[in-house]
Amino acid sequence: MTENVLGGDYPFFRVIESPITAHMLRPLDPRCHTVQFGKALTESDYRRLSEWIAQYPSVTLRAYASYDGSIRDLDFLRFFPALHKFSADTLYHSLESIDGLGYLPESASMIGLGQTKKKLSLKPLGRFTSLRRLYLEGQTKDIETISELRSLRSVTLRSITLADLSILQPLRQLRALDLKLGGTRDLALLPTIGKLDYLELWMVRGLHDLSPVAQLEDLSYLFLQSLKQVTQLPDLSRLTHLETVWLETMKGLTDLSPLLTARSLRRVGVVDMAHLQPEDVGVLAGHPGLQELRAGLGSKRKNDAVRKLVPLPDGERWAKPESLSAD
Structure with a gap:
């Protein structure tokens, strides 16, 4: 109680x-x-x-x-x-x-x-x-x-703007990076930082280019929220360990087909994405390994339509990997 x-x-x-x-x-x-x-x-x-x-x-x-x-x-x-x-x-x-x-x-x-x-x-x-x-x-x-x-294994920077990510390069053991708010737009050095297993990008002003993410070969969880200038996802074929992708309020995204290139993908969240139509999410039915889909397109009608197109369990928000939550 x-x-x-x-x-x-x-x-x-x-x-x-x-x-x-x-x-x-x-x-x-x-x-x-x-x-x-x-x-x-x-x-x-x-x-x-x-x-x-x-x-x-x-x-x-x-x-x-x-x-x-x-x-x-x-x-x-x-x-x-x-x-x-x-x-x-x-x-x-x-x-x-x-x-x-x-x-x-x-x-x-x-x-x-x-x-x-x-x-x-x-x-x-x-x-x-x-x-x-x-x-x-x-x-x-x-x-x-x-x-x-x-x-350091986990770093969260909130309301902090860095010109680039060079100060993180010496952190060879880094596994989790959260960038929240702030205006760190240059992610070019991401692939040179530790061995990232978890990446969260939330309301980073001006960020539009996610191409460096495509080189994070150790990544297992990608969390993207409220990045209004991001209009496309990169090819994820090199991310052979990527199992979870959470997309929330990503109103610039309309094409989810790049998720099909992530061969190990098991869980996808598409939440607060009312601008999408059921068929936009329906492309995920073509992923042979997908096991859970959390869809929130702004109405019960659209969400039900997604379930018919992609008949998978409705997953909740998945926690950061346990190995990164414990010290």
Whole structure:
């Protein structure tokens, strides 16, 4: 059961606030991935929280919101010397320094930093040479520091514009890349970055050329959403491991036939694509290996027509590969 109160038992996260109660620190639901607080805690509560969360090394500690302005820096991390996963986001008006990251162990595996009014130097990230997952939103000062984090397997850049992807080239172990918002239009270096298994491109302004994607021979999952200037998919015949393609609100696309060139394709999502007609999706009936199709063309009539043309199970949105979700 879900309780809609602070400190309630939401399935996937736990909310903490001062004064911490025994109810807040009861055992976590196995599905819980985040423990979070929205304003500064007392020192004694930080210590208590640190001792308790140490039981859950796979859980992320998240500082967020700070509507009262109480979370101005990350110095409270001195109470969490063994924490391996940490996120600070939606702190736009209050967060003024991330130097407190220096209290985390160098072996930290995941760090997330949201957008702030004051641009903060990312140099404190340089010491985390074992970092496997990094989420950045709107933080561009000293962003070249990312190049030093050679153990990264997953990078998400949101509301960040890069001239090109050269800062990611040293990341030989990179498996997942998410570009969300921002205006990074030049993807030419994609094939030279790690061995990408997962690629997500969402609302990237001005992006129109997806041809570099055709060279990602290790790719298994391609997620494209709201790229209004993309009018065609590339030939995917070199992507022999590609199993899943999710297309959402891709209003410039009318021809889905390039998907037929992906020989290993098993799952396709075509969602919020009301501009398409059933026969536009019907071409996928010609793919011999397709097993699931999620179609959303804006009306029950059109969706039913697709099911008749391509009689496959109606898949849900498929999660990022498990190997990239775990540290």
